[in-house]
Amino acid sequence: MLLTDFDALTFDCYGTLIDWETGMVEGLKSLSDRAKRPLTRDQILEAHARHESSQQRYTPAKRYRDLLPIVYKRLAEEWGVHVTHEDCVEYGRSVGNWPAFEDSPGALQYLKKYFKLVILSNVDNESFQASNRRLQVEFDAIYTAEDIGSYKPSARNFDYMIEKMEEIGIGKEKILHTAESMFHDHKPANGHGLKSCWIYRRHEQQGFGATMNPGQMPNVDFKFDSMLDLVKAHQEQLRVK
Structure with missing residues (x-):
């Protein structure tokens, strides 16, 4: 199996193309700095993943920018910090500040020459628009949780x-x-008979960070540590052909 066998790359955005973990940690700094006990970066991310995943199950139709304020409130309660409603809302609007990984724009611009590029994301349309400007490419289709009315890893998102x-x-x-x-992507992709490519951004870190533990690890068909490595592999396959 080769990358050149495919016509379309469907992307998760946050964690793959956008560095959401850095964005989260920065956005939560005023909260985590006031926690009653010191928190490591991974402890912050893992707590966020737990509350986010739970809230997405209970309110699957809520837009991401309206769901994040609830996550912020739950984190404040867990960490024993007083926050205002305005603090929570501000965090919900922080997605547009989350940075792109350095290699994402250039890699996407290269891949656009060879593939249809599609987004399947757990975000809302307004927040993604801000992220899309950072990615500097026009996607051929954009499917968001707001469009679908549920969040990955729901089968509905992949069916759609x-x-x-x-x-x-x-x-x-x-x-x-x-x-x-x-958790959000490879496990449900397996369930739908989709081939998948793992961009292992956390290859130098332990655990799952801002995503939940998937339990039994799903299968992947390709694995790269970065989008740049994916591009290099595609270029090599073109040379061989």
Whole structure:
């Protein structure tokens, strides 16, 4: 199996293309600095993942920028910190400040020459628009949790993506789902018979950071430590061909 076998790359955005962990830690700094006990970076991220995943299950139709304030409130309660409603809302609007990984814009611009590029993200449309400006590429389709009314890893999100991709002439056998999160992306991709590519951004760190533990690790068909490594592998395959 080669990267050149596929017609479309469907991307998770946050954690894969956008450095959401850095964005979260910076956005939570005024809260985590006041916690009653010292918190490591991973403790902050893991707590965020737990509250975010829980809230997404209970309120699957809530827009991400309206869900994050609830996560912020739950973290403040857990860490024993007083916050105002305005503090919570401000955190919900912070997604547009989350940085892109340094290699994402250039890699996407290169891949655009060879593939349809599609987003399947747990974000809302307004927040993604701000992130898209950082990624500096025009995606061929954008499917958000706001569009679908549920959050990954729900099967509904992948059902929706596959159906809409078929409507633009791309069957699932020609889709390579490209993501960092085992929990949100690779496990449900396995369940839908999609081939997948793991961009292992946390390869130098332990644990799962801002994503939940998926339990049994899913299968992946390709694995790279960065988007740049994915581009290099594609370039090499073109040379061989």
